[in-house]
Amino acid sequence: MDGRFASQRALLAQYGVTPERIEQRGKVAKVYTTNGVFALKALHDEREAAAVWQSLRYYGRRCPPVYGTRQQSPFAVDGGRLYYLQAWHDQGVKADDEVVRSFFRGLAELHRATIRTVAVKEEEIEAYRQQKKNEWQRARALWEERVETYESAWYMSPFQLQCCTYFHEVMRAYSFAEEQLAAWEEALKETKQWRTAWVHGKARLSHYVAPYWISWERAHWNSPVYDLIAAFRTHVQTFPPLARAWFDGIDEYEKALPLSAGERAFLYGHLAEPRGFVRCLERYEATRRTERNERAYVAALQRCYFAFKNMEAVVMHLVQRDAAQQQKEMSDAEAPIDEHGQG
Numbered sequence: 001m002d003g004r005f006a007s008q009r010a011l012l013a014q015y016g017v018t019p020e021r022i023e024q025r026g027k028v029a030k031v032y033t034t035n036g037v038f039a040l041k042a043l044h045d046e047r048e049a050a051a052v053w054q055s056l057r058y059y060g061r062r063c064p065p066v067y068g069t070r071q072q073s074p075f076a077v078d079g080g081r082l083y084y085l086q087a088w089h090d091q092g093v094k095a096d097d098e099v100v101r102s103f104f105r106g107l108a109e110l111h112r113a114t115i116r117t118v119a120v121k122e123e124e125i126e127a128y129r130q131q132k133k134n135e136w137q138r139a140r141a142l143w144e145e146r147v148e149t150y151e152s153a154w155y156m157s158p159f160q161l162q163c164c165t166y167f168h169e170v171m172r173a174y175s176f177a178e179e180q181l182a183a184w185e186e187a188l189k190e191t192k193q194w195r196t197a198w199v200h201g202k203a204r205l206s207h208y209v210a211p212y213w214i215s216w217e218r219a220h221w222n223s224p225v226y227d228l229i230a231a232f233r234t235h236v237q238t239f240p241p242l243a244r245a246w247f248d249g250i251d252e253y254e255k256a257l258p259l260s261a262g263e264r265a266f267l268y269g270h271l272a273e274p275r276g277f278v279r280c281l282e283r284y285e286a287t288r289r290t291e292r293n294e295r296a297y298v299a300a301l302q303r304c305y306f307a308f309k310n311m312e313a314v315v316m317h318l319v320q321r322d323a324a325q326q327q328k329e330m331s332d333a334e335a336p337i338d339e340h341g342q343g
Contacts, residue, residue: 007078008040014069014076015085030088037088038067041215042081048217049075049082051201055216058114058198062106064089064212089209100245101252103208107231108256110213111197111224115257120194129185132269136174139278143170146281159284159297166277166305173274173312180269187262195263196221203227204234224257225267232271236310237303247317264322272315276304 008022008029021032022040029040043049053074056063066074067085075082147167150160188194200207201218208214228250236242250259250267259267284297 011040011076011078011083012085014071015067016070017085031085039086039088039214040083041086042083043075043217044081046082049084051219052084052216054198055200055219059110059213062110062211062213063216064214086214089212089214095205097243097245099205099210100243100249102210103205103231104249104252105256106208106210106213107200107203107227108224108253110200111227112257114198115195115224116197117193117195120188120192122189122192125185125188129181132181133178136178136273139274140171140174142278142281143167146285157292158294159292159301162298162301162305163281166301170274170277170308173272173308176315177269177272180265180272183265184262184269187260187265191260191262195223195260197224199224199227201227201230203231223263223266225259225263225270228253228267229270232311232314233275236307236314238306238310240306240309240313242310242313247314250318251321264318268315268318271311274304274308276307277301280304 005022008031009019012019012031017031017033017035017038019031019033023030023032027041031038031040043052052066056066056074064086068074069076075084077083143163147164150156150164153160156164198219199222200213200216201220201222202215231249232246235246253259280297280300283300284292
């Protein structure tokens with residue numbers, strides 16, 4: 001008998017469960033029994049266990065029930081590691097537009113249940129903005145330095161040529177992100193308030209099996225915008241164009257939980273940040289020239305670019321949406337009132 005299977009059987013015995021077959025699905029064991037199919041998942045540490053337990057307290061009806069052991073504990077222990085057991089839930093439907101919209105509505109309902117407003121100090125706001133500004137400036141400096149080197153070469157490799165081709169778009173994205181973060185800082189310095197909620201921490205379609213949310217190990221207190229950023233960053237990793245529902249997702253979210261001007265600026269700035277490019281560039285530079293697989297590095301850079309263009313389209317859609325709404329509000333405010341009190 002396989003050692004892992006024997007260990008899992010011993011774990012399941014703590015729940016009084018006898019498996020017929022066990023399939024390993026990444027970090028989760030899919031357990032087949034005569035009484036149904038279960039998911040057995042390992043936790044890395046007590047912090048993850050606390051996150052799962054807190055999530056059950058806050059969002060019990062939105063989480064699949066966690067089965068207790070024979071000792072009435074929500075977690076089984078084996079070899080110093082903690083495990084929990086739930087019913088197995090397949091995402092039985094294709095992730096079409098309505099599923100994506102439902103995902104955003106469900107996320108807003110979660111956040112609304114625990115949303116709270118906290119006071120923030122100007123020093124905290126300035127420190128965060130400076131941290132991000134420094135991070136982005138280092139990335140920009142690296143890009144500029146390498147592009148200057150590539151452009152001065154007699155012959156550029158395919159990867160180097162792609163870097164130069166994307167350079168100006170990436171620089172504009174960093175500038176836009178910094179503008180949005182400045183707008184966020186200005187908004188918070190005025191209100192000195194910020195909203196937090198118990199966020200999922202890894203919000204993505206694979207963790208949403210309506211009406212349930214699964215995999216709460218990364219849950220923590222943070223701005224609700226954190227989950228929106230995580231969701232978009234995961235799902236823009238595809239060949240353009242992005243499905244229309246992703247453009248409408250924030251509208252669906254805001255029907256249940258409208259965002260403030262500061263939250264929108266924070267969201268747009270972090271979505272616009274050109275992620276992945278610098279890491280790809282550093283890996284390329286760290287590899288010896290004789291060992292570089294140009295085709296593989298070009299493909300990796302193109303994947304970053306495709307995700308970047310998907311995200312750019314989402315952000316521009318949101319910015320234009322906001323501008324149109326502001327224009328409408330201004331027009332409504334300026335509309336003349338007739339003698340009957342109608343515009």
